[in-house]
Amino acid sequence: MTTLVEKHESKKKQLQLSPISKHIVQRIHRSIYHSRELINEKNLLYENKVYSLDIEAIAETIMYKKQFPLHVRFDINSAPAQILRQALSRIHGYQLILAQVEEEIAEKYKSENxxxxxxxxxxxxxxxxxxxxxxxxxxxxxxxxxxxxxxxxxxxxxxxxxxxxxxxxxxxxxxxxxxxxxxxxxxxxxxxxxxxxxxxxxxxxxxxxxxxxxxxxxxxxxxxxxxxxxxxxxxxxxxxxxxxxxxxxxxxxxxxxxxxxxxxxxxxxxxxxxxxxxxxxxxxxxxxxxxx
Structure with missing residues (x-):
């Protein structure tokens, strides 16, 4: 994953103005989902339905476990760090949509409501x-x-x-x-x-x-x-x-x-x-x- 994120660094210095592509999010998703090292992080992203999930903390843990370079890990504004946070936000966002939709489906229509x-x-x-x-x-x-x-x-x-x-x-x-x-x-x-x-x-x-x-x-x-x-x-x-x-x-x-x-x-x-x-x-x- 380190290589995947780092190779986009030069293109993503102005990340807020240039969102990452769906394919990068998908590849980061797969890397996390199938990783044996990131089981806790995967559970937080894919099982947790809390709306205020601490994406920053999860990103920091992933960068530590996946041995991102120090200059990336300790600079939250570095392009790789921003790419990872954006990807994590979208990945968790997908789970939140599913949770919201399932809540609405479970809420039966009641004429007295x-x-x-x-x-x-x-x-x-x-x-x-x-x-x-x-x-x-x-x-x-x-x-x-x-x-x-x-x-x-x-x-x-x-x-x-x-x-x-x-x-x-x-x-x-x-x-x-x-x-x-x-x-x-x-x-x-x-x-x-x-x-x-x-x-x-x-x-x-x-x-x-x-x-x-x-x-x-x-x-x-x-x-x-x-x-x-x-x-x-x-x-x-x-x-x-x-x-x-x-x-x-x-x-x-x-x-x-x-x-x-x-x-x-x-x-x-x-x-x-x-x-x-x-x-x-x-x-x-x-x-x-x-x-x-």
Missing amino acids: KEHEKKLLDLWNEMKPNTPLNSRISKQWVDIGFQGSDPATDFRGMGVHGLNDLLYFVQHYPTIAHSVLQHASHPVYWYPYAIVGINITKFAYQLLETKKLQLHLFEYGTSLAQFTDFYCYLFYTFNRFWVNHEPKLTVMDFERKFNDFKLQIEKDLSCGKINMNIILQRKKNENDGARF
């Missing part, structure tokens, strides 16, 4: 701003892709995390979300918007939990917001997949074609072909437009 109910009503108001909801229990929920009159039953599998994802999508990408809903509401080639969104939530979690999303988040950032942006990318991409498919699809094709979609996404992740700029630029435009 005022916060849950507010989020659900916010979802309706964001998705259907010009159509008042007649009552909390209403067949109108089907219009945004729930299965029946009470959406609470549809969140059983993914808990409030499924609701949070749907709400994030329309709040941060309103133009895209409304366009997707419009496509999902086609009289013939429709699909249940909210139910598909919850299925995508489950898929995103599976990618996170199996580490298939690791390299992607090492590139874009290990934060819950970055992970949820990836969910939005999946929803946007699935809609394009559905709308552009020939021959045209119906809801009876969903299970089979959703499996095809998942396989394609996994392939794109492994090949580094996920282009988040497709939607991140839209998000920037939405935010810029909201200021005026």
Whole structure:
């Protein structure tokens, strides 16, 4: 690991302005994960879900155990030391995302919970701003892709995390979300918007939990917001997949074609072909437009 870090020293003197690449983070991750000398440090990084983990202390211990040169170990501003700290922060950040997501999945939707109910009503108001909801229990929920009159039953599998994802999508990408809903509401080639969104939530979690999303988040950032942006990318991409498919699809094709979609996404992740700029630029435009 010493050689790996040191050889980037000359390129990383201004590290805050030039973040390290995902591949360097990945290689440091593998070095730590498979090291017999760094078992305690690995446990702290990969098992500890404390948000205020002392990255500085872990970095110092790793540099000591891996026999980094003295001038590196005793200079916290040296490029190798900064590279290592950045990598450790992203590695632990990935674990924190997983912990946060699993907490939200474990939190079941409860109709008596005022916060849950507010989020659900916010979802309706964001998705259907010009159509008042007649009552909390209403067949109108089907219009945004729930299965029946009470959406609470549809969140059983993914808990409030499924609701949070749907709400994030329309709040941060309103133009895209409304366009997707419009496509999902086609009289013939429709699909249940909210139910598909919850299925995508489950898929995103599976990618996170199996580490298939690791390299992607090492590139874009290990934060819950970055992970949820990836969910939005999946929803946007699935809609394009559905709308552009020939021959045209119906809801009876969903299970089979959703499996095809998942396989394609996994392939794109492994090949580094996920282009988040497709939607991140839209998000920037939405935010810029909201200021005026």
